[in-house]
Amino acid sequence: MVAGPSGHRLPKVSEAPATGVTNATHAGSATSATSAARAVSVMSAGTLPVLPALRELLPRGALARGSVVTVAEFGLLILALAAGASADGAWCGIAGVPEAGVLAAAGLGLDAERTLLVPDPGHAWPQVVASLLDGCELVLLRPPSPAQGTRGTPGAQGAQGARGAQGAHAAHGAQVRQRLEATLRRARGVLLVVGDWPGAQVRLRVLTQGWTGLGDGHGRLRACCAQVVADGRGGAAMTRTRWLWLPGEDGRVAVAEPMDVPAHDLGSVRRLQAVNQ
Amino acid sequence: MVLCCPALSAPGREAARLFEQVLTAVTEFCPRVEAVEPGVCAFGARGPARYFGGETALAGRIIAAVADLGVQARVGVADGLFAAQLAARQAERATRRAVRATRPAGARSAGAGPVLVIPPGRTAEFLADQPVSVLAGQDVASQDLTGLLPRLGLHTLGDLAALPASDVAGRFGATGETVHRLARGLGSRPLAVRSPAEDLSVTQEFDPPEPLAEPVVFAAKALAERMHEGLAARGLTCVRVQVRAISADGRESRRLWRHDGLLTGAALADRVRWQLDGWRVPADRPAADRPADSDGAADDGGIAMLRLVPDQVVRATGHQLALWGETVVSDRVARAAMRVQAMLGHEAVLRPVLGGGRDVAERVNHVPFGEKRKPRLPASSPWPGRIMGAAPGVVYPFAREADVTDEAGEAVTVTGRCVVSAAPAWLAADGEPPLRITGWAGPWPLSERWWDPAAARRRARFQLLTSDGRAWLAAVQDGRWLIEAGYLLYGL
DSSP states (O other), X not given: OEEOTTSOEEOOOSSXXXXXXXXXXXXXXXXXXXXXXXXXXXXXXXXXXXXXXXXXXXXXXXEETTOEEEESSOSHHXXXXXXXXXXXXXXXXXXXXXXXXXXXXXXXXXXXXGEEEESOOGGGHHHHHHHHHHHOSEEEEOOOOSOGGGSSOOSHHHXXXXXXXXXXXXXXXXXXXXXXXXXXXXXXXXXXXXXXXXXXXXXXXXXXXXXXEEOBSOEEEEEEEEEEEEEESGGGOSOXXXXXXXXXXXXXXEEOOGGGXXXXXXXXXXXXXXXXX | OEEEOGGGGSOSXXXXXXXXXXXXXXXXXXXXXXXEETTEEEEOOHHHHXXXXXXXXXXXXXXXXXXXXXXXXXXXXXXXXXXXXXXHHHXXXXXXXXXXXXXXXXXXXXXXXXXXXXXXXXXXHXXXXXXXXXXXXXOHHHHHHHHHHHHTTOOBHHHHHHSOHXXXXXXXXXXXXXXXXXXXXXOOOOOOOXXXXXXOOEEEEEEEEEOSHHHHHHHHHHHXXXXXXXXXXXXXXXXXXXEEEEETTSOEEEEEEEOTTOOOHHHHHHHHHXXXXXXXXXXXXXXGGSOTTOXXXXXXXXXXXXXXXXXXXXXXXXXXXXXXXXXXXXXXXXXXXHHHHHHHOGGGSEEEEEOOOSSHHHHEEEEETTSOOOOSSOTTSOOTTOOOSSOOSEEEEEEEEEEEEOTTSOBOOBOTTSOBSSOOOEEEETTOOOEEEEEEEEEEEEEEOTTOTTTOXXXXXXXXXXXXXXXXXXXXXXXXXXXXXXXXXXXX
16 A cells, blocks of 8 residues: 555555566656556546547447447547547557558557557457457457458549458458457457447447648648547447547547538538448 | 777677677687777787787787688787777888888888787887877867877877876876876776676477477476576576577577566566467468367477577666656566567567657657667657648558649649649549549648668658548659558548
């Protein structure tokens, strides 16, 4: 037991990170005492926290441990989901996404010192994810699709191909998914999946998005206003929709009032079709 | 005797490695060698010279042995380290001058290559002719002194040595006293030799070779305990451990694991298991392909020998955690990361380090887990030319080819004066149908490393907004358009 300055007794840290292997480098983000205290709070609760702007989208206002959240395609949205827990002290693993924008994620709040990247997990990705879940509280995964060529292409043709590929790899993975979910529940972690995951508790989509700040040859990208929809099973069965600044002018995620959204800047947005209706 | 290799005095890992080999070669002749600075080593010559039949003969043999490694060396022999170093530096010149039949006082030309031998007792004479500037290499205070002495009328070490010691000490202080002693050929320090490294590795042979991994891992635990005992008895610890496993058919698996004095025997045995798992079953074979009755036995005949070699042995000073400022990687996370590394390879698990730079890709350095985290470029520098504002969510590891055309269908170019040929209207990436560009900004020119022809890059960057609501960071270089990153919330 450690006595705090005002005489309170701080709880003993069961994880005891101070006796582990250290990675001594340039100054980190917090003192080890506060990060140890944060680790306690992260470990003991039944949920992982998210950024304040995203709380209204999720059941219980947080990510439930042992649950799976899916987003159809990779982007800032799924990084924003991970940023809240990471800023609070959780370790985060990103598997199967070589093009993850770590700088953007750091701007949203992800702590680069507590992030592990596995750009190419290969065929053994279920074992890799299971190992990562042993160490990280939150794992962001993009399972490799069998048809590799259809990934990474913009335009309508690409979306069609991606839909087909995701249907194909969802079929072969039922047993794999069940085993991974069992590992997830045992490790009490959260899995964020980019792609199709039948049986996921929460599913997030972006309906409309519009960037502001770019004119015709002048300006620069300032902020993006997006309409995010969350649905799923169980507690998230009710569909919730929110307008968010993702990112806002200051680089952080914030709730947007629809009247703040400049209509002329959103003049030519497309209504994104959900991948699975 | 001082051996000077001018080519190895430059910094660099290659030069350091070669210098290590040179030191090993010299150790064959004389076991007690001191490495004075990169490229220069020194050792006492009296004993070996008597054994090899003279100082010149010894120097000739050493130069020949070092030349086998591809390194040119010069040798100088004198009383005292300072004089010998000067002699070594001048050895080449002395030989050339002797060839032209002029002999400097106190020196003897060597018949066998660039060697300068100052006869014993004649060191003071040799030093007397040296200019005062040779003192500059000692330390910063001597450098100031060497600038001052010529202005006072002392141009050679002989002039300095002629002055009374007390006067020099009174005028210049402690530095002057040291320098005065050097000028007279006194004040040499004994050599700080390094003792020959002993072999601290431990080996276990398996006869007959073990087909399964488990008994090998069990033996590895006992082996690791033995190695730790050996290190601890000498007050040493190792930075890394090399694990070598040799199978019966002659193949070898070698892997360096980070140790830092923190691994127990059981932890090291775990790493041996991960290494064997990663080595004996290829990582890209899906589980279904492995034969059902294999149970971990591979078809390489079994493990014949296991060897643990401590790498980079240092004195054990204990391990103290700092009070704050370090992110503690707990055991749990380290084990998980190392298990994935054993499956996929050391480079497969990375930790990002944010630093400075102008490109989004440049600012994040991916460091394999377990290695020292440092940014590619310092974050504290201002880096003008950086794109301000929100960073892109998707950064392509290899930029994607694209075509940006204007309303007329012509490719958009940027002149050397950063003038766009026409407003971009269509963006077509990777042969996909074109997307209409609804907003754009740029060009933001960037000309980097113009002094290095191999690394020089000149490009102009643009931010493009397409009709589907997504934004892109594109750059044009030599008329080619590349998409470097996408400001994507949701979408490839």
